[in-house]
Amino acid sequence: MWSRIAYAFRETWASFRRNLTLTAAAVVTSAISLLLVGATFLIQRGFDNLLVRWKGDVQMIVFVASDAAPEQIAYIEEVIKSQPAVIDLNNLKYLDKAASFEEAKVIFTGDPTLLSLLTPETIPTQFKVVPLTGDAALVRSLAEQYRGLPKVEGVSLAEDEFQVISTLSGFVRTVTIVMSVVLLGVAVALIWNTIRTAMFARRREIEVMKLVGATNWFIRIPFMLEGLLQGLIGGVASCGGLWALNRAWTSGVAGFKPGTGISALVVPGSYVNGVMVMLLVIGALAGAIGSGIAASRFLDV
Amino acid sequence: MIRLDNVTKVYGTDSVAVRDVSFDIGKGDFVFLVGPSGSGKSTLLRLMNRQERPERGDVWIAGRNINELSDSRVPFLRRGMGNVFQDYKLLSNKTVFENVAFALEVIGKPRHVIRQQVPAVLELVGLEDKHDRLPDQLSGGEQQRVSIARAFVNRPLIMLADEPTGNLDPATGEGIMQLLDSINRSGTTVVMATHDHRIVNMMRKRVIQLDRGVLVRDQERGVYE
Numbered sequence: 001m002w003s004r005i006a007y008a009f010r011e012t013w014a015s016f017r018r019n020l021t022l023t024a025a026a027v028v029t030s031a032i033s034l035l036l037v038g039a040t041f042l043i044q045r046g047f048d049n050l051l052v053r054w055k056g057d058v059q060m061i062v063f064v065a066s067d068a069a070p071e072q073i074a075y076i077e078e079v080i081k082s083q084p085a086v087i088d089l090n091n092l093k094y095l096d097k098a099a100s101f102e103e104a105k106v107i108f109t110g111d112p113t114l115l116s117l118l119t120p121e122t123i124p125t126q127f128k129v130v131p132l133t134g135d136a137a138l139v140r141s142l143a144e145q146y147r148g149l150p151k152v153e154g155v156s157l158a159e160d161e162f163q164v165i166s167t168l169s170g171f172v173r174t175v176t177i178v179m180s181v182v183l184l185g186v187a188v189a190l191i192w193n194t195i196r197t198a199m200f201a202r203r204r205e206i207e208v209m210k211l212v213g214a215t216n217w218f219i220r221i222p223f224m225l226e227g228l229l230q231g232l233i234g235g236v237a238s239c240g241g242l243w244a245l246n247r248a249w250t251s252g253v254a255g256f257k258p259g260t261g262i263s264a265l266v267v268p269g270s271y272v273n274g275v276m277v278m279l280l281v282i283g284a285l286a287g288a289i290g291s292g293i294a295a296s297r298f299l300d301v
Numbered sequence: 302m303i304r305l306d307n308v309t310k311v312y313g314t315d316s317v318a319v320r321d322v323s324f325d326i327g328k329g330d331f332v333f334l335v336g337p338s339g340s341g342k343s344t345l346l347r348l349m350n351r352q353e354r355p356e357r358g359d360v361w362i363a364g365r366n367i368n369e370l371s372d373s374r375v376p377f378l379r380r381g382m383g384n385v386f387q388d389y390k391l392l393s394n395k396t397v398f399e400n401v402a403f404a405l406e407v408i409g410k411p412r413h414v415i416r417q418q419v420p421a422v423l424e425l426v427g428l429e430d431k432h433d434r435l436p437d438q439l440s441g442g443e444q445q446r447v448s449i450a451r452a453f454v455n456r457p458l459i460m461l462a463d464e465p466t467g468n469l470d471p472a473t474g475e476g477i478m479q480l481l482d483s484i485n486r487s488g489t490t491v492v493m494a495t496h497d498h499r500i501v502n503m504m505r506k507r508v509i510q511l512d513r514g515v516l517v518r519d520q521e522r523g524v525y526e
Contacts, residue, residue, distance in 0.1 A: 004409050205392055211350070212451070213380035214407035215373070 004218065011222035015198050016229065022197055023230055026190040030234030030286065031241065033183030034279045038242040040176035041275045042249075046265035047169035049106050058093075059158045060129040060143055066097065066122050068151035073125070076149050080127060086138065091130040100125050109266045124153050184282075187234065188290040191227045195294040199223060206299070216299050223295040224288050231287020235280040242279070246272050302328040302459065302490045303349060308358035310344050310514075318344040320514040321358070326492065328458075331485045333501050334494040335525055336511035342494035345511070346461045349492065350382050351375050363458065380408055383452025383489075387464035389444045391436040397423065397447050398432040404451045422454045426480060442473035446480065453484055460484060462493040466500055474500060498525040 016023060062080070064073055073094075081089055095103065101120040108115040131139050143155040199206065209219050246267065253266050303326040310319040319341040326332050334342040347353040348360050351367050359366050367378060391400050398419055405415045423429045426446040436444055445465055452460055462481065466474030478500055485491045495501060501508060501524060508523030509516060518526075 003406065003411055007406060204390060208390055208392065208403070209407045210376070211352075211379060211384045211390075212404040212407060212455070213376040213378075215376045218407060218409070 008222045008225060012225040012229065015202075015222065015226050018201065019194055019198050022190075022194040026187065026194045026230045027234045027237065029183065029190050030187035030231055030283055031237035033180055033187045034235055034238035034283050035241040035245075036176060036180040036183055037282065038238060038275050038279050039245060040173070040180055041278075042242070042246060042267050042272065043172055043176060044169070045267045045271055047165065047172070049109060049267075050165050050265065051169065058128040059131050059139060060146075061156045062127040062129060062146050063124040063153040063155070064126065065151045065153050066124055068125070072151045076127065076146070076152060079146070079149060080129060083142070086131060086133050086142065088130040088132050091128075093128040095126045095128065097121065097123055097125055109268055111266075184286060187231075188286050191230050191287050191290040192294045194230065195223050195227055195291040196298060198226065199295065199298045203298075210299075216296075219299060220292065220295040224292045227291020227294075228284050228288040231283035231285070231290075232280065233283075234287070235283025238279050238283070239276040242272065242276060302326055302330070302363060303492065304359075304361040305345070305348070306359045306361070308345075308348060308355045308360060310341075310348060310353060311356045317514050319348070319355070319511075322511075322514075322516045323358075324509055324516065324519055326490060329485070329488050329490055331482070331491045331504070331506040332493070333504070333506055333508045333523075334492065334511065335496060335501060335508055337496060339513075340511040341514040342496075342511060343463050344514075346463050346492065346494055349459075349461055350379055350384060376408075380455060381458050383449075383455070383457040383460040385445070385448050385452050385460065385462040385465045387467040389436070389448040391444055391447055391451075393436050396433050396435055397428060397439070400436070400447055401451045401454050404454055408455070418454055422450045425453070425483075426450045440473070441469050442476060445469065445473075445477050449477070449480055449484070453489070457489060459490045459492070462491065464495055464497075465493065466495065466497050471499060475503070478504060496525075501525040 062076065064076060068076075077092075077094065080087060080092060097120045100123045101118065104118055104123060105115065108118075131142070133139065140157065143157055146152055146155050206219055250266050304324070306323050308319055308322045309317065311317050322341075322345065334345055336342055344353065348355055349362065349367075351360075351370065354368055359368055361367070362378065363381070365378075367375075370378060392403065395403060401419045401422060402415045405418065410418075420429060420432070423432055426449055428443060428446055428450065431439065431443065436447065439447065445468075449465070460481070465481070466477050469477060474497065481491055481493065482504070505522045505524070508518065508520050508525070510518035510520075510523075510526070
C-alpha cells in the first residue's frame, strides 16, 4: 500500500516538473478565473448588504423615533393599516429596536464609526411596507402622509434608493458570473490539455503499465493528483488575490464620508474566509475532474 | 491453458484479420505462430491478452472465457502473462533494473520483493552486471533480454512474444531463443509469433500457420515451410 502511495506522489511530482510551461498556464488561468468567481461572491454580498433592508418587495420604510411610546407606535401602525386596499397587511413588518440594530450591523459593516454611535436603545425602529399597488405616485403620497405622523423620523422609498442599485447589482452579477464561468471552463480545458500532453509524452510507459497488469486507477491517480494540484495552486493564488483585493477595497471604502451608504459594500472577514475555502475546493475539484476525464479518455491502450 | 473457439476478428467494417480460428495450447507448450506479414499472428496475440476482442468466437485462458471478463478484471488476467515485443518497449529514461522493477512496482509489489526478484531474473537473462545501464547503452540483444526479464519477473503462466528476434542478427536471435526455451522448460507456456524460418526450423516445436487470417496448418514438431 505504502509503495503505491509513494509511487503516485513520485510520478505526480515528476510530471509536474516535466510540463512546467503548460502547468504554469493552467495554474494562472485557474487562479484568474477563481479570483473572478470569488470577486463575484464579494460584490454580490456587498450589494446584498446595501439591499438587505429592501428584501421581500418592501417599497417603503417608515422610521419611528427611538423614544416613541408604545401607543404612538400603535397609532402609526393603525394609520398604515387603515388602507388595506393599498397596503399588503400580511407582509407589513415591524422591526423593533433589537431587529433594527441587527440589520444596521450588516448595513454599516464598513462604517464602524457610525455603528459605534448606534445602540439598541437609540436606534429608530421601522415599519416595512409592501404596497399592493404599482402606482408610484400613490405610494409617494402615502409616504408624505406618514411623514406628518408624530414620532415618524422619516420615510424611505425603494424607488429612490433601491432601483438603481438593484439594476446595477443584476448587471454586475450577470457579467461577473458569465466571465467567471467562461474562465473556469478555460481553466478546466487547459488542465485537461496539460494532462493529455503529459499522457501523450508517457504513452509508451502507460502502454507498458497496462500490459504488465496495472489497473486503470493506478495509472489514472498520479494524473488526477497532478490536475488537482494545479487547481489547488490556482486556488491558493486566487485566495491571495482576493485577500489583497478585499483589503484594498475596504481601505478605499473607509475613505468615503460616513453616511454615504457606500460602507455597506464592505464584506465581513468571516464571509471572505468562507469564499476562500470555497475557491480552494472549486479549484481542486475542477482540476481533479478535468484531469480525471482526460486520463480516462486516453487510457485506451 | 489457451483455447480459441472459432475466433473471428474484423477491423473496421470489412477488414478480416482472423477468420474462424480454433486451436488448443496446453500448459507448458511452446508454439510458433507463423505466416507472412498481415496473416493475423499479432492479432491472435492481442486477442489472447485482451488488447482486442473478437467479433465472433471465444478465447479461453486458464479455463476462463476472457471475452466475458469485465474491463476491471483485465489487469489481473495480464498479471499472469508476460509480453515480449519486436521493438522491446523499454522505457528509455529508466535503467535496466528500473525497467524490470517497473513491472512489479505498478502491480503494487512491496520493495523487498522487488529487491529480491529483479536481480534474480537479471541473472537468469545474463544481465546481472548491467543493471544500472540505460537501454540506449545496450545492444539490441541485450535490450530484448531486458524485455524478457520484465515479462518473466512476475513468473507468468503464459508468455506471448511478438517477433522477438525480428530486429536481431541470427546469432543474437539464437541466444534469445535459448532464453525463451529455458523459460518454457521452467513450466511457462510460450506462444511466439515469427516469420523467421531459421529459428522455427531449428527449434522444431509446434507450428500454427496462418494465411490471410485463416489457420492453414497446425503441426507438432513442425518446420516453417
